[in-house]
Amino acid sequence: MRRAKVYRYCLPMEAGVVLRNQRLKTRDGLLIELSEGDRQGWGEVAPLPGFSFESLEQAQQALLPWLDEWQRGENIPESRLPSVAFGVSCALAEIAGTLPEAGDQRCAVLCHGDPDEILMQLHQQPGEKLGKIKVGLYEAVRDGLNVSLLLESIPELTLRLDANRSWSCSKAAAFASYLTPEQRARIRFIEEPCNTRQHSLEFAEASGIAIAWDESTREAGFVAQAQPGVVAIVIKPTLIGSIQECQQRVLEAQREGLQVVFSSSIESSLGLTQLARLSAWLSPESIPGLDTLDLMSAQLVRPWAGSHLPLIDAEKLEVIWQR
Numbered sequence: 001m002r003r004a005k006v007y008r009y010c011l012p013m014e015a016g017v018v019l020r021n022q023r024l025k026t027r028d029g030l031l032i033e034l035s036e037g038d039r040q041g042w043g044e045v046a047p048l049p050g051f052s053f054e055s056l057e058q059a060q061q062a063l064l065p066w067l068d069e070w071q072r073g074e075n076i077p078e079s080r081l082p083s084v085a086f087g088v089s090c091a092l093a094e095i096a097g098t099l100p101e102a103g104d105q106r107c108a109v110l111c112h113g114d115p116d117e118i119l120m121q122l123h124q125q126p127g128e129k130l131g132k133i134k135v136g137l138y139e140a141v142r143d144g145l146n147v148s149l150l151l152e153s154i155p156e157l158t159l160r161l162d163a164n165r166s167w168s169c170s171k172a173a174a175f176a177s178y179l180t181p182e183q184r185a186r187i188r189f190i191e192e193p194c195n196t197r198q199h200s201l202e203f204a205e206a207s208g209i210a211i212a213w214d215e216s217t218r219e220a221g222f223v224a225q226a227q228p229g230v231v232a233i234v235i236k237p238t239l240i241g242s243i244q245e246c247q248q249r250v251l252e253a254q255r256e257g258l259q260v261v262f263s264s265s266i267e268s269s270l271g272l273t274q275l276a277r278l279s280a281w282l283s284p285e286s287i288p289g290l291d292t293l294d295l296m297s298a299q300l301v302r303p304w305a306g307s308h309l310p311l312i313d314a315e316k317l318e319v320i321w322q323r
């Protein structure tokens, strides 16, 4: 006997979360709760505006017929919409018991906002001190000095940076000019520094700063490849697809000697805990990029360890469909 239930959520975001030039006032998404016999599984379907090519409405229109067929006992191919394929595959994997329970709750601490707050958070971070800074939103000099200052304040800190393709070659070079060779070596990588892949490769070569592919991994025809200066790829399952699809990407990357970093598309605590489990399972050496829960006002259904945000139970959520 199969049962399916779909909830819709809408969570207010912290003021000032800007994605690709648009302000994200609320995070909207769907949670699915499937059961088969005495087994249960949850998944989150939450296309990210500005990043997903499908809207939430499109995701919902694809999800409901899919679940309807599943509920009637059919075996159907996964959805072509990545957010749907991801959420469904998580729920099915929980039912099948194939997604291990243990999660990797280590995080690259997102460093934004008040500098005192950031320093405190980094000092409190247990184990390896790793931060992540968004760069490219301001002048190169400001980013350069900011990164340099943070590295000097915490000697054991290493950083991941993310420019989201915003630099020209000269801006990227200007940024690097504010960092000493020792500081550059403490940058684990910059995600997508320049507006083209070729420019990013040239920047890595010229600056000695390693780079990682994020946006590129979702472009048609992308194949993970060992290249000078490239050390990692970022996988955002909500934008990539099912667990099986992610596994495929991980294998490809690992074959080329590249690190795989699982990363958030600003899912709720439910999706984030599943991403932490996926990361612990498929890329155990690598600290995932999941420090986005605090951008939201609440947690959903499952708590994230150590978070003080209120937890909203499933009973409090709007059920939009069930069979």
Ligand SMILES: O=C(O)CCC(=O)c1ccccc1C(=O)O
Pocket (backbone or CB within 6 Å): 019, 048, 051, 108, 132, 162, 164, 214, 263, 264, 265, 266, 288, 289, 290, 291, 292
């Ligand atoms: O990867 C992380 O560490 C946090 C998540 C993050 O940076 C992100 C979150 C939503 C959309 C895009 C991005 C990005 O990596 O550019």
Ligand SMILES: [Mg+2]
Pocket (backbone or CB within 6 Å): 162, 164, 191, 214, 215, 234
């Ligand atoms: Mg990125």
